[in-house]
Amino acid sequence: MNIEIVTIGDELLLGFTIDTNAAHLARELAALGIRIVRRATVGDEPDGITTAIREALERTGAVITTGGLGPTADDRTKPAIAEIFGKAMVLDPDILAALEQRWLKRFGVSMPESNKQQAMVPEGATILTNRHGSAPGIWLEDAQHRWVAMLPGVPREMRGMLADTLMPRIRDRVPAGGVVVRSRTLRTCSISESAIADRLGELGRGVDGLSLAFLPGVDGVDLRLTSNAYAAAETERRLNAAAEQLTEKIGRYVYGEGQDDLAELVMLECATRSATVSVAESCTGGMLGVRLTAMPGASRVFQGGVLAYANDVKTRELGVETASLVEHGAVSETVARAMASGVRRKFATTIGVGITGIAGPDGGTPEKPVGTVWIAIDLDGAVHAVRAVIPGDRAEIRQRAAQLALDRVRRAFQGDAASEGWTVKA
């Protein structure tokens, strides 16, 4: 099954917005064995939209569009596609009612006139419910089973609608037993790309007919295995076997798979152990708190924290001794340890985390260059601290510091407080 994607919007064509929808669609569909054979981007002009979709439809008979479903005057996708299928635009009373209700409920005011356009649909279209926003999606199909699915352009809404309604529809049309493209990703932290390559040796070039990609990011290095030559069952077998081979070599650094978020995993582990957490953050300014509260239900584990940006906050609120600050400096093992233990005592939690570092771009010295971060974990009174010298700009240093701190909590739970890879004890 071949599909073409047409993404619509002046935003995209002018380069104001990077098109992330097309990539997401491609990855999701590849997992069903569907090939995206071409992708086109056109502006909000009706002629351009009509031409691009008509051509794509002639080639494949199956087209997904994103964008151009909103309430503003520059959204012209629906009428353009209605024209291709020779359909009139009609008002859908159910959509109108839902939109009006949504406005009253969410904003406490009646819906502006301009939003009514969102309730207009091509005659005979199937409505794809949008639980994630106001503009519903549309599925239009002709007697020859040629179809166009229209999704919204807002990535969050597009992704939600794809998962909720479009993927199930498309899955029903895919014949069983064909070659599929699937990948499996191991997420690592506290180790560099080249250190992984060294440890993997030959495996780094690909495992048992699968390709292996190294994807470094602020969360660490992801290792993506991709299979694109086998049917579904064989694909699964090879992906599993390859993931096992990699884990044998670098398992200590693997904290999760796929889209796993380290903060979420740490929070789940805390919940399982009935452990509570508090944080004392200096250079990260709240990033660790943000990560730990991103997940619903965080309040069972996360109690709170102190943003100890100024030095006197460190002494007054966390009990860091002024003498330590003077003697060792704010970015030091002594201070990180005092922060972790200080916040743990203050909030009476199982775990206290302390982070202090130099996020830059200024403030570095030869002994403590920009990127120097001390992280301490106090777990039930046992404190361990590590130092990392983190590359990148200010934003990256802060994000990586928060991620490293989470990884130290994970490791502390495993009784593995050794420093290695990215983190080096003084």
Add this chain to the structure above:
Amino acid sequence: MNIEIVTIGDELLLGFTIDTNAAHLARELAALGIRIVRRATVGDEPDGITTAIREALERTGAVITTGGLGPTADDRTKPAIAEIFGKAMVLDPDILAALEQRWLKRFGVSMPESNKQQAMVPEGATILTNRHGSAPGIWLEDAQHRWVAMLPGVPREMRGMLADTLMPRIRDRVPAGGVVVRSRTLRTCSISESAIADRLGELGRGVDGLSLAFLPGVDGVDLRLTSNAYAAAETERRLNAAAEQLTEKIGRYVYGEGQDDLAELVMLECATRSATVSVAESCTGGMLGVRLTAMPGASRVFQGGVLAYANDVKTRELGVETASLVEHGAVSETVARAMASGVRRKFATTIGVGITGIAGPDGGTPEKPVGTVWIAIDLDGAVHAVRAVIPGDRAEIRQRAAQLALDRVRRAFQGDAASEGWTVKA
């Protein structure tokens, strides 16, 4: 002058790589007055490449491609385009010599045979030097002055070659005094897209020959004016006049322009006033702290904060009365006010900010639905509080709450503490 872009690569089509080249090209070319009328992405298959480029060339006579110039077997752009122009592939001895030299110098080994392909070019092509990598670009043109420019796919190399060699070539072909595309963006906060549309009335459909796009995001709604029908001087005049007209109608909500970050503006304003800030965050879990410390030198203004996630942290650390929590609930005006004033006293700052809300997805009630957030600002002892019911998922609610809080600090500085638009006093 119209140009089409064709980006080439299985990575793009499979969604493993996000296509940032197309957006970069579009922005650069728009500033010369060139319109990108369509963009296509195809895989590494010769047929797909040939078809897409041939079609684009027929429509515009001017095509830029990225990708498919590398040494690997799946790079097929050059032969595909040679075929379209009816040219043979020939070995370019200069390129070959440069490649061989590069290998010896960089890697200390002679170049692998497979890389020789990079020295093959269509007969009669102009070589675009690549100072940023190994694969040179190609310019191919026929007697009717229809042309294709081939750039590498690696973003750094593509950008470098575009600036070094392609932009000057294209600039020479653009008539002087011609039409340019430029835009100007006003950033608003605390007001919804539709409320802006209502206030702008007719202006919402475009101002004085310029188009107006509404770009809602977690920071608020950006209003982007785009001019694409005038020469440079007239463009500037119209953009300035239009921005003034918009500001007359909705100036109160405009916090900045272009890429302005509200946190950065608030921090600069604080620095100017020698004001210091502390934060008390519940539902946002540290997001406000992160925003306020994103900028180097934040320590002159930002002292620190309390992440008061658990209720007893609110009482113990911030002096929120238990009776208030029981009577009004943690998400209430009374509690937000007590948090703002409590943290301001504790850290002895000019400004204290309190945020408490229900980020969801659970925990909402009919009286306090998910998204309900109370924000209080204590500026020099004068406290004001507003309530907002923020749409979106948990992450969006939190990000928007932090942004709204920053906007309240901005407004407090202006002596404008009225609630309206997004924020409604109880």
